[in-house]
Amino acid sequence: MSEPVLATHGLCKRFGALSATDNVSIDLQPGEIHAVIGPNGAGKSTLIAQICGGLRPDAGRVELLGRDVSQLNTKARAQQGLGRTFQISALAMEDTVLENAILGAIGAAGRPWRFWRPVLKDTDLRERAMAALERVDLTEHAGKRTADLSHGQRRQLEVAVALTLSPKVFVMDEPMAGLGAEGSKQMTSFLDGLRREAPILLVEHDMDAVFALADRITVLVYGRVIATGSVKDIRQSAAVKEAYLGESA
Amino acid sequence: MIAERWINGTVIAGILAVLAYAILADEPFTITLLTRVTILALAAVGLNIALGIGGLVSLGHAAFFGLGGYAMGILASHAQTFTPLDLGLFTLPGTKSMPVIWLVAVIISALAAWIIGLLSLRTTGVYFIMITLAFGQMFFYFSISWSAYGGEDGLSIYVRNGFPGVNTLVPAQFFAVCFVALCLALVLFHRLQASPFGLALNAARQVPERVETVGLNPMRLKLVAFIISGAITGLAGALFADLNRFVSPTMFSWQLSGELIVLIIIGGVGRLMGPVIGACLFVALEHWLGGLTDFWHIWLGVILLVIVLFARGGLIGLLTGKEGAHV
Numbered sequence: 001m002s003e004p005v006l007a008t009h010g011l012c013k014r015f016g017a018l019s020a021t022d023n024v025s026i027d028l029q030p031g032e033i034h035a036v037i038g039p040n041g042a043g044k045s046t047l048i049a050q051i052c053g054g055l056r057p058d059a060g061r062v063e064l065l066g067r068d069v070s071q072l073n074t075k076a077r078a079q080q081g082l083g084r085t086f087q088i089s090a091l092a093m094e095d096t097v098l099e100n101a102i103l104g105a106i107g108a109a110g111r112p113w114r115f116w117r118p119v120l121k122d123t124d125l126r127e128r129a130m131a132a133l134e135r136v137d138l139t140e141h142a143g144k145r146t147a148d149l150s151h152g153q154r155r156q157l158e159v160a161v162a163l164t165l166s167p168k169v170f171v172m173d174e175p176m177a178g179l180g181a182e183g184s185k186q187m188t189s190f191l192d193g194l195r196r197e198a199p200i201l202l203v204e205h206d207m208d209a210v211f212a213l214a215d216r217i218t219v220l221v222y223g224r225v226i227a228t229g230s231v232k233d234i235r236q237s238a239a240v241k242e243a244y245l246g247e248s249a
Numbered sequence: 250m251i252a253e254r255w256i257n258g259t260v261i262a263g264i265l266a267v268l269a270y271a272i273l274a275d276e277p278f279t280i281t282l283l284t285r286v287t288i289l290a291l292a293a294v295g296l297n298i299a300l301g302i303g304g305l306v307s308l309g310h311a312a313f314f315g316l317g318g319y320a321m322g323i324l325a326s327h328a329q330t331f332t333p334l335d336l337g338l339f340t341l342p343g344t345k346s347m348p349v350i351w352l353v354a355v356i357i358s359a360l361a362a363w364i365i366g367l368l369s370l371r372t373t374g375v376y377f378i379m380i381t382l383a384f385g386q387m388f389f390y391f392s393i394s395w396s397a398y399g400g401e402d403g404l405s406i407y408v409r410n411g412f413p414g415v416n417t418l419v420p421a422q423f424f425a426v427c428f429v430a431l432c433l434a435l436v437l438f439h440r441l442q443a444s445p446f447g448l449a450l451n452a453a454r455q456v457p458e459r460v461e462t463v464g465l466n467p468m469r470l471k472l473v474a475f476i477i478s479g480a481i482t483g484l485a486g487a488l489f490a491d492l493n494r495f496v497s498p499t500m501f502s503w504q505l506s507g508e509l510i511v512l513i514i515i516g517g518v519g520r521l522m523g524p525v526i527g528a529c530l531f532v533a534l535e536h537w538l539g540g541l542t543d544f545w546h547i548w549l550g551v552i553l554l555v556i557v558l559f560a561r562g563g564l565i566g567l568l569t570g571k572e573g574a575h576v
Contacts, residue, residue: 052462054458073461074458074461074462075461075464075465075466076464078461078462078463078464079464083462084462086458086459086462090456090458090459090462091456091459092451092452092455092456092459093455094451094455094573094574095448095451095452095455099448099452100452102445102448103448103449103452103459103460103463104463106445106448106449106463106465107460107463107464107465108463108464110464111445112445112446112449112465112470113446113473114444114445114446115440115441115444115446115447116440116441116444117440117444117445118440118443118444119443119444119445119447119448120443122445125445161459161463164463165463165464
């Protein structure tokens with residue numbers, strides 16, 4: 001295996017008596033989609049928060065592109081190339097679709113300290129934003145207010161904002177959440193192509209999507225990794241069946 | 250519905266029409282009222298950057314207004330008594346020059362906003378409101394006890410300060426100075442709102458976690474907005490002191506901070522001309538209703554209540570049919 005793009009080493013996080021993350025070590029290889037699954041309360045969101053910088057682990061470390069980023073905040077990790085999407089869309093609802101994408105472009109350029117020139121007349125920022133919107137098929141909605149988008153379109157915009165950053169790694173928190181069957185299918189084929197640009201750490205509940213996309217799957221239960229392996233390994237693992245997929249699977 | 254730019258044009262034209270009438274009818278008091286509108290609007294335009302774009306409900310903006318006022322009062326009082334201002338390490342002469350006073354007012358308020366912002370922006374919501382209020386009150390009580398500069402009684406400046414090429418003793422000319430300052434602040438607000446900084450700040454108000462994940466620091470964006478905001482309100486304070494030729498602790502009072510917020514809410518939060526419309530209405534009510542009853546604030550309260558309940562976008566929102574400042 002080559003050098004991982006993203007890795008955690010022995011991450012631990014406790015909330016009182018609850019061990020939300022218990023000695024979790026996972027890694028993400030170039031070009032792969034690594035899915036993290038687990039029942040509700042398994043600690044997936046807590047894990048993501050520690051990877052992205054919103055939460056400090058009690059122990060262990062996070063490495064991004066071979067560098068220890070455990071002490072960096074969310075902003076600095078984003079600057080290092082970590083592109084994140086949220087489970088519940090975190091978008092500026094009052095702003096237009098284009099403006100949300102431009103926010104990403106401003107972040108990518110790292111220059112928000114310009115007070116005079118209208119941002120919409122800045123062709124560099126605009127082109128970067130429009131390119132990202134085009135990739136998720138939102139070009140024709142660029143002028144719409146984000147609050148007026150459908151749920152599925154907001155999920156697409158969520159991905160587009162991450163795309164404007166040209167990240168080295170994607171961390172996606174349930175990109176399929178709330179999408180219909182058709183939307184899920186589209187998003188699945190989109191993410192399938194995206195892995196060539198940057199590997200994806202995918203937290204997802206939609207098992208069809210996970211089985212279709214993942215190169216590897218890690219199963220988290222009560223904050224602990226109970227299995228890691230290929231789709232086939234996980235489907236066949238007795239421990240996983242018992243703990244998570246239930247009798248029917 | 251009416252386009253916002255028509256409303257904006259009408260307001261400016263209206264102010265100038267009243268000015269023309271006041272000059273022709275020789276009513277200097279009306280010009281003074283207009284100047285009061287202009288200066289309050291300027292202070293509120295400053296607050297609108299923090300409150301309207303950045304979502305920072307500061308109940309302490311009187312601190313900057315008062316600092317601007319005292320910058321004028323202290324410099325001018327030293328000039329009128331011909332005593333230098335002793336700063337310990339060195340002394341400075343007082344001055345009666347508006348540009349110099351403004352510069353000092355802007356720098357001092359910006360510095361204060363930097364420090365206050367640095368400490369207050371760690372909190373959000375009600376706590377932010379309370380901590381900014383506390384800072385405002387600190388300045389208020391300090392000014393009351395600062396007997397060297399009049400304490401509770403305030404400071405009188407006998408002759409209005411000068412501006413090169415303008416006879417500031419003529420009400421219309423002093424109004425013109427204030428009006429130009431307001432227009433410049435409005436242009437700044439307009440450019441700022443549409444700039445990359447404005448977009449990022451606006452997003453930091455709505456979804457700070459998103460702003461962080463694109464690699465920007467929402468707190469720093471808000472801090473810079475707070476500093477610019479405080480500096481403009483400080484400039485308004487210096488002009489206000491010059492209008493009255495008097496400075497007192499009431500410029501630091503929390504009621505003033507509240508009034509600035511009320512002006513913005515009445516006109517429209519985050520709207521370019523929101524503070525100007527709010528200031529027009531406020532001064533008109535203060536003048537006419539204030540002449541009829543001492544309790545005119547009740548009617549201001551009723552108007553505010555109606556607007557908050559039925560017209561969340563303020564008067565501009567009501568007229569344009571668009572509740573938000575955006576899109």
